[in-house]
Amino acid sequence: MKRNSKDADSSHRKLTRRSLLLGGAQLGFAGLLAMRMRYLQVDQADQFRLLAEENRVNIRLIAPNRGEIYDRHGVIIAQNSPSYRIVLVPEDAGDVEKVIANLTRLLPIDEEDLERARTEMRRSPPFLPITLADQISWKDISKVAVNAPALPGITPEVGLTRLYPQNADFAHVVGYVGPVSDYDLSKMEDPEPILRIPRFQIGKVGFEARQEEALRGKAGAKRVEVNAMGRVMRELDRQEGESGADMQLTLDxxxxxxxxxxxxxxxxxxxxxxxxxxxxxxxxxxxxxxxxxxxxxxxxxxxxALTSDPYRPLANxxxxxxxxxxxxxxxxxxxxxxxxxxxxxxxxxxxxxxxxxxxxxxxxxxxxxxxxxxxxxxxxxxxxxxxxxxxxxxxxxxxxxxxxxxxxxxxxxxxxxxxxxxxxxxxxxxxxxxxxxxxxxxxxxxxxxxxxxxxxxxxxxxxxxxxxxxxxxxxxxxxxxxxxxxxxxxxxxxxxxxxxxxxxxxxxxxxxxxxxxxxxxxxxxxxxxxxxxxxxxxxxxxxxxxxxxxxxxxxxxxxxxxxxxxxxxxxxxxxxxxxxxxxxxxxxxxxxxxxxxxxxxxxxxxxxxxxxxxxxxxxxxxxxxxxxxxxxxxxxxxxxxxxxxxxx
Amino acid sequence: MSYLEYHAKSTPTGLRKILYLNWPLVLLLSAAVGVGLLMLYSVAGGSFSPWVEPQAKRFGMGLFVMLAIAMVPIWFWRNISVLAYFIALTLLVAVELFGAIGMGAQRWIDLGPLRLQPSELMKITLVMVLAAYYDWLPANKTSRPLFVLAPVLLILVPTFLVLKQPDLGTAILLLTAGGGVMFLAGVHWAYFAAVIGGGVGLVSAVFESRGTDWQLIKDYQFRRIDTFLDPSQDPLGAGYHITQSKIALGSGGWSGRGFMQGTQSRLNFLPEKHTDFIFTTLAEEFGFVGGVTLLSIYMLIIIFCISTAISTKDRFSSLVTLGIALNFFLFFSVNMSMVMGLAPVVGVPLPLVSYGGSAMLVLLAAFGVVQSANVHRPR
The missing domain is CATH 3.40.710.10 (DD-peptidase/beta-lactamase superfamily)
Incomplete structure (x- = not known):
């Protein structure tokens, strides 16, 4: 028993020694972790804070209202009028194909447009709205609104589009606007970011094109917080843009x-x-x-029909x-x-x-x-x-x-x-x-x-x-x-x-x-x-x-x-x-x-x-x-x- | 020491045992869990569901289990160590055969209300069985090859099973903790030197062979090792987690962005923010101060365990306490190294803080054994 106890003593001393050694190693490693933390959080904090901001904040442009065009007595020649489009949020729709089928029964949509929408859907996260049909008449919009219960995830959205209420009378003077094309962008040396907003319209011909800069106005911007999926969580602040200049023509x-x-x-x-x-x-x-x-x-x-007419309707x-x-x-x-x-x-x-x-x-x-x-x-x-x-x-x-x-x-x-x-x-x-x-x-x-x-x-x-x-x-x-x-x-x-x-x-x-x-x-x-x-x-x-x-x-x-x-x-x-x-x-x-x-x-x-x-x-x-x-x-x-x- | 010897000296009995609990340790454990609950509340966006409530209940249960285990004499735990080890081993095999699939790996056994993760259980029972083995083994035989082989097998069998799940993190933990207990028990230096030397040699041989005609592993395996060691090579895949994690940590700065103000975690840039990466939320919202506070709590727990282990003359008690402390240390140091970009990403949660089913329960049970060793220490 005595020998045993002596043995036990020596082995206990050894255990104490080794446990102190191991404990020291553990403390040392903890110190290393603390230093690493200091390096990341104190020395490099600014850099990482910036990266976190970049992660979180997205800047979204707000399209300015295009300047309107009037005649000398104030009769409107070119105005911004509400235009309706139908968008689908896939995550709200549930069975997307069924909803689309219901919709096409109410108003005809090109198969081509639908195919484009489906491709877009596959590529983007399910909370992003996809445009199914653009420039919809008020009548069709009402039909969709009335049938809303059968169309989950479908919402009519209103935007602004150019309207020329005088139709053909001013076509050669005022011209017209259209969505920015790749060709338009390729002509510009340093295109403004605003031009990349989908469906943004610029002057193509005539007065609309020649006075583009003044009519377009300045884009506003809003800073939004987005999550890792890109979903907008809230708006941080916004700076309204400047509307384009309203132009009064000398025309009667x-x-x-x-x-x-x-x-x-x-x-x-x-x-x-x-x-x-x-x-x-x-x-x-x-x-x-x-x-x-x-x-x-x-x-x-x-x-x-316009280009083949010998009377050249497009020529001014x-x-x-x-x-x-x-x-x-x-x-x-x-x-x-x-x-x-x-x-x-x-x-x-x-x-x-x-x-x-x-x-x-x-x-x-x-x-x-x-x-x-x-x-x-x-x-x-x-x-x-x-x-x-x-x-x-x-x-x-x-x-x-x-x-x-x-x-x-x-x-x-x-x-x-x-x-x-x-x-x-x-x-x-x-x-x-x-x-x-x-x-x-x-x-x-x-x-x-x-x-x-x-x-x-x-x-x-x-x-x-x-x-x-x-x-x-x-x-x-x-x-x-x-x-x-x-x-x-x-x-x-x-x-x-x-x-x-x-x-x-x-x-x-x-x-x-x-x-x-x-x-x-x-x-x-x-x-x-x-x-x-x-x-x-x-x-x-x-x-x-x-x-x-x-x-x-x-x-x-x-x-x-x-x-x-x-x-x-x-x-x-x-x-x-x-x-x-x-x-x-x-x-x-x-x-x-x-x-x-x-x-x-x-x-x-x-x-x-x-x-x-x-x-x-x-x-x-x-x-x-x-x-x-x-x-x-x-x-x-x-x-x-x-x-x-x-x-x- | 024998059963008789415990009786010969005075050990506390009955309810008096409660007085002999290591109360500071209980407080430290509760503090760590408290930090965890706070962070779970935060990552849930200021809500008790879905994580705080079950976690708090589990902690209550765990605390009770810990105290119950502490009341049972330590020699009981020593005596059932072997049995417990083999039960855990059987469960590991069972999980291999019938286990449910979770997180891409086969880890649980579904027991109705409780989902048991046998690998968690194994971490503790391995330490216990090794402690019991070295308590039984006369000190002079410790370094004999045959008596070294036995514990090595006890370690390698479960390690192999866990690795097959596959759960690399736990496998490393088992291997290291088992080796640690052997080291504490006094196994000769030379064995460790040989194993480490051999390991380093093998790894360097594998890397040396790259690109030569005696290449030991396949090219795609090399590439996998590359991204494992350096995730920044794959910034949108494996590297994404670690990059976002570092951004969260770094943006916390000295004192953090404030409770529930961490954008990285709130906006889901952080992966698995309530489990393996919960430390980044803490570091983002409470900064360097918060991170070091948790690290200090952890280290105090380790220090308390070591001091208890040294002050007891009972070999099993010492070894089991030290082994569990080592286990605990490995747990949090691997997790922290991982989220700070010091180590590759392996699935190891932050002990007591991460949301997790059996992990906390098993850990508290283990600290129950530590408490039992403390309570039933001959005085």
Missing amino acids: AELQSYTQARLGTESAAAVVIDIEHGDVLAISSSPSYDPNLFVRGISVADYR KTVQGTYPPGSTFKMVTALAGLEHGVIGPEDTAYCPGHLEVAGRRFHCWKRGGHGHVNLEDSLKHSCDVYYYDLAIKVGIDRISDMANKLGLGIKHELPMSAVAAGLTPNRDWKARVHGQDWLVGDTVNASIGQGYMLASPLQLAVMTARIASGRSVTPRLVKSVDGVEEPSGAGETLAINPNNLRNLRKAMNAVSNDRRGTAYRSRIIAEGMRMAGKTGTSQVRNITAAERAAGVISNDDLPWERRDHALFVCFAPVENPKYAVSVVVEHGGGGSTAAAPIARDIILQALYRGTPPLDAYPSADRSKIEAQQERLERERLKRRESQGNDQA
Whole structure:
């Protein structure tokens, strides 16, 4: 027992020793753990705190409201209207396929859209809403709402989308918006993050595109706390964005709508300028299209119909179409002659029906000629030879300078798509572009707005406004931005002798008010409202000597695309010009028959701020005009009703 | 010492035994469990369900079991050690055959209200059987090869079974705790040196063989070892847990983000935040101070156990106390190393703090044995 106990003592000592050793090791390891904790939690705390924040906080952009667009009287042209879409939250739906089946019984959804939604569902966590159908009508939304018990997980969501309540009337001016495409992004150097918001709309064409930056506004942001699955737990804070600027255009919706209706189914363009401030009151290109189709996503068939139409509904003929101005250019040639003292208003030229220049015969439109003509006669009859002769004396460079002074050949920076500069040729230009010398025949052609000469309807209206006012009227389209008035386009007084302008205006007055004027049939007889103007008929083909010998083929016998363009420019009232109008009817035939009546009706509409009284028209036309007024009124009424339906 | 000897000296009897309990140890254990309940309340988003309530009930039950075991004389526990070991072994085999699958591994036996995890039981019974073995074995035979082989087998058989479940964490714990008891019992240094040396040699041989024509394991096994040792190689898979865990710890800073303010745990960035990774929530919400406090509680428990073990002359009591303390130490140090990115992720919960069925119950029962050793210490 004693030996045992001695043994026990020694083994107990050994155990104590070893247990202290092990205990020391354990303490040491605990110290190591504490040091590691200190390293992570004290030395590296800031870094890890940052990482934790990155984990938890997500920044979500809030799309700003796009600026709205109004006409000069506050009529809305482009607005943000609620748009409904149907979203599905898979985790709330339970049996997703059954819910989708129930839904498709209520409203048809493309199988393609459903397939896309299913793919998206597989990829995203079940609490994220998936869009099943977009741009749903209010009627369908109500159906879904009523059947909500049969559709778990389905909710109608409301967002904002662009709506153009005037439909086609402003399509060419305002353009349209659409969702950001990959192509849009690829064009941008450093796209704003906001553009990546699904369904975010940007301006694609027209005013919407040109004023994109101002209309878009600034994105807001909210900071949200998300969990590991990405589910939003709560909003931490939010910073509201800035809405885009509201824009008031100089356009008059009523006049614009009338103009559009008046152009009807022609391939034509018309521009109305308020001479006082250069305000563009109406600027219509026909035929037009419904921009809302593009916002909703146009169908292939609709798009093909638009692009294959020979009348080119998508083209904005007012600013991007350029035409030989034809006889409407004669004012420029005349003014250049007067200004440089080459002719006086009463100086005459003899028109035998043609002029031999450098061995080539240039014809007047009237085979028999006009005889002796002075300035007023030449414009009234639109005698060509008078201008051939005058132009040769003045020289192309001085004519070209005068054209520029009057606003031709100059790009007027309106915020619309593809504004064309037109072309006022001169010696320099021909040498530069064609590498050829300027020929006297070129001058002869240019004198009556043919040959190389090109102008857009907008430029023709500006030219007319400048002649009417003697100021360098500059067109403006934006009246005010967020209530702040834009600078006026009234312009400085032109460095042109007022007497010469007065004489020119007198001649233009004769065009529409002299019994023998080319536009006499389109005169206005109301006192104080009379109109002065100039017809133009520009050739789009050459008339050969053989054809001329056999008799020039009438426009009516030609295929549409080879007929002459019909033009008319005018201002009114003659005594105190307020409005300038230009009308171009593509391949419309003669300016006096195809363009002048349209311009007259439009300018009357502007002068009377509505439908003019019948006694403004010559008595012979009144019954015809009355019928036309009634027809247009009916058409516009019908259109307004269909717009009403669209919005409901 | 024999049964008679206990009688010869005065040991407390009857209700007086309660006075001889190591009360500071009871308080420390309760403190650790208290920390656990606090954290479970927090990770549940400020709610008693689903974790605090069952855990508190289990603690109540565990406390009762601990006291009951403490009242039973220590020699009883010594005498049933062998039986207990073989029962645990049988259960381990049973779990292998009929066990339910939980968390991707086969670990439980479903006994109706209680889900028994035999590997937990094995941790304690292994220590007990080894302590009883060395109590029986005369000291001079301790280092004889034959008498070394027997305990090695006692350790390896359950280790192998646990490894097959597979539960690498528990297997390491069993191996280390068993080896620890053998070391404490006085087995010669040379054996440990040989085992450690051999182990290091084998591992380095395996790694040396990589890429040579005598490669010992397959390529995919190597890759698995790589991500196991360095989870950052796989940041969205195995590395995700440990990265998020380190972020949670680190963002806690000196004094933490405040009770229930830990974003990492509240927003579910932390995996298994109520079980194996509960320490990260503590460290995130109470910072370095909170973490060190829990570590101190744990170390005090260890120190109390060691001092009890040294002050008793009974060999079984000493060994069983030290073994259980070692077990406990391994438990929390492996868990903490794991969440701090010092060790690979193996499924080891934080003792007394993690939410868990049998783990806490078994642990408290083990401390019951420690208490019994203390109460029935000859004075």
